[in-house]
Amino acid sequence: MRLTPHMAVMQAAAQKAARSLVRDFSEVEQLQVSIKGPGDFVSQADLRAEATLREELEHARPGYAFLMEESGASGSDNWTWRWIVDPLDGTTNFLHGIPHWAISIGLQRRHEDGTLEMMAGLVYNPIANEMFWTEKGMGVFLNNERRLRVSSRRKLSEALFGTGIPFAKASEERIAAFGRTLGALMPKVAGIRRFGAAALDLAWVAAGRFDGFWEFGLKPWDCAAGLLMVREAGGYVTDETGHDLTDIDGDVNIIAANPYFHGPLKDLVASALKQSGQ
Numbered sequence: 001m002r003l004t005p006h007m008a009v010m011q012a013a014a015q016k017a018a019r020s021l022v023r024d025f026s027e028v029e030q031l032q033v034s035i036k037g038p039g040d041f042v043s044q045a046d047l048r049a050e051a052t053l054r055e056e057l058e059h060a061r062p063g064y065a066f067l068m069e070e071s072g073a074s075g076s077d078n079w080t081w082r083w084i085v086d087p088l089d090g091t092t093n094f095l096h097g098i099p100h101w102a103i104s105i106g107l108q109r110r111h112e113d114g115t116l117e118m119m120a121g122l123v124y125n126p127i128a129n130e131m132f133w134t135e136k137g138m139g140v141f142l143n144n145e146r147r148l149r150v151s152s153r154r155k156l157s158e159a160l161f162g163t164g165i166p167f168a169k170a171s172e173e174r175i176a177a178f179g180r181t182l183g184a185l186m187p188k189v190a191g192i193r194r195f196g197a198a199a200l201d202l203a204w205v206a207a208g209r210f211d212g213f214w215e216f217g218l219k220p221w222d223c224a225a226g227l228l229m230v231r232e233a234g235g236y237v238t239d240e241t242g243h244d245l246t247d248i249d250g251d252v253n254i255i256a257a258n259p260y261f262h263g264p265l266k267d268l269v270a271s272a273l274k275q276s277g278q
Contacts, residue, residue, distance in 0.1 A: 181268050239255065
């Protein structure tokens with residue numbers, strides 16, 4: 001499959017960063033780890049991967065700005081194009097030797113009127129040899145081979161959902177809202193999974209593996225690439241108010257699902273947040 005210049009740059013950068021991450025993953029016990037906060041770790045592998053991604057993307061597109069998990073925002077304040085990068089989504093999995101983590105790269109455009117729009121996204125799990133990628137208006141693909149679509153299930157009793165469980169630093173209100181959503185949804189569905197990498201969760205919704213996904217308080221680098229994937233695969237992705245998240249620029253609550261389950265899931269989440277004072 002012939003790649004556009006943007007996607008060729010993104011895939012090459014991800015593949016280069018992945019080589020060092022795979023080497024480090026094989027020696028995870030020897031990694032130097034510093035603690036950023038409860039349940040939120042950063043490793044030397046994380047930092048090396050981010051440096052590689054920045055170097056490769058900046059070399060290919062020197063005028064583009066960056067929003068990166070470890071180093072934050074950089075580049076011109078008047079940017080037109082911005083890379084949104086998580087060099088290692090699923091860091092806790094990585095540090096515990098669990099082979100479920102990914103590199104995530106999103107490309108965002110700011111139009112002349114100031115509106116923001118996601119234009120491309122890539123989520124790469126090198127351990128599974130799965131690279132999910134998309135560009136606006138072009139669909140979603142896995143490994144340059146297979147076009148993806150969200151699931152077509154219509155019965156909640158047959159549905160499988162993914163989620164992210166709040167951890168130590170989450171507010172009591174957010175924890176309560178999650179519990180209410182979980183409690184309302186569990187009796188109605190076939191199952192709920194928590195794998196610990198939001199970028200992959202959203203890619204899996206686009207691939208039809210999950211019928212839906214929700215999580216509270218995600219950062220742009222956790223989900224920018226996956227947001228576009230869900231939409232390009234025929235699904236819906238909004239916050240609890242129904243606001244489309246193509247203009248993501250800060251922390252968000254995310255509800256992503258196929259067209260049949262998005263509305264019911266959004267309503268459950270909105271009700272739980274309201275009851276919890278969020």
